[in-house]
Amino acid sequence: MSEPSSSPPSRRPIGVFDSGVGGLTVVRAVRRALPGEDVVYLGDTARVPYGSKSPRTVERYSLACQRFLLDRDVKLVLIACNTASATALPALREASPVPVIGAVEPGADSALAATRNKRIGVIGTLATVRSGAYEAAIAARDPSATVTALACPLLVPLAEEGWVDDEIALAVARRYLSTLLARDPAIDTLVLGCTHYPLLAGVLERAARELAGRPVTIVDSASAMAEWARRALDARHENRRGAPGTLACFATDTSRLDELAPRFLGEPLDVFDLVDL
Ligand code: DGL
Secondary structure, eight states: OOOOOSSOGGGSOEEEEESSSTTHHHHHHHHHHOTTOOEEEEEOTTTOOOTTSOHHHHHHHHHHHHHHHHHTTOSEEEEOOHHHHHHHHHHHHHTOSSOEEOSHHHHHHHHHHHOSSSEEEEEEOHHHHHHTHHHHHHHHHOTTOEEEEEEOTTHHHHHHHTOOSSHHHHHHHHHHHHHHHHHOTTOOEEEEESTTGGGGHHHHHHHHHHHHTSOOEEEEHHHHHHHHHHHHHHHTTOOOOSSOOOEEEEESOOTTHHHHHHHHHSSOOOOOEEOOO
């Protein structure tokens, strides 16, 4: 655990980490919801992807990422990576003196708020789906809800390639969602349980609507996390208002960052500092 900090909590930054650059979708949502907050972001780009790795490895990598953020005196840790949230949240909370918010619980809350018939679909990486974390989080909140989860590994490279709204993206979305909807044709809410999927929300929404023959509500855990962060800071009177906050970005490898990062952040971003964990 880190030593207690001497700076007032409101002045300290929010820490966000991810396996790579996809977590910038969470930074984008946080900067929109909490514009006065400083944010420190770490992308473990040297070790991405986490989604195909074992829970032990993901936990080990995630603890190193969190340690880096705690050493920068953050007041709150956001685990932007759904895979890390699904497999390492208890260990990360145990190791942190500040609150830690993962992607799964906010996503579960939003899904339950959105669904009308309690039939929820979840898509994510292989590791997220294997963990059963969304099923557990939703069952803990409402045992009468039904969750059907499917790993969609091709969606991460598509989002990174920027192929997010063309016929290839739509064909891949249709292929995955036809499998999901065959398992539960009544799904009315689909959780995007991965950092990269908000970029594909348009094609996923369209494919789901066509296949189901009715609208399917898309829930994006990035916005839900930002809302949780706002509430956590409000409850502790640790929020910062006023001038726009700063963004400091770190990565464990800098290859392709200049091309990929703005795609996920939704604004220009030129400086990433290279770090070794
Ligand atoms: N950040 C990961 C997630 O949200 C996707 C990329 C990876 O597999 O590392 O699950």
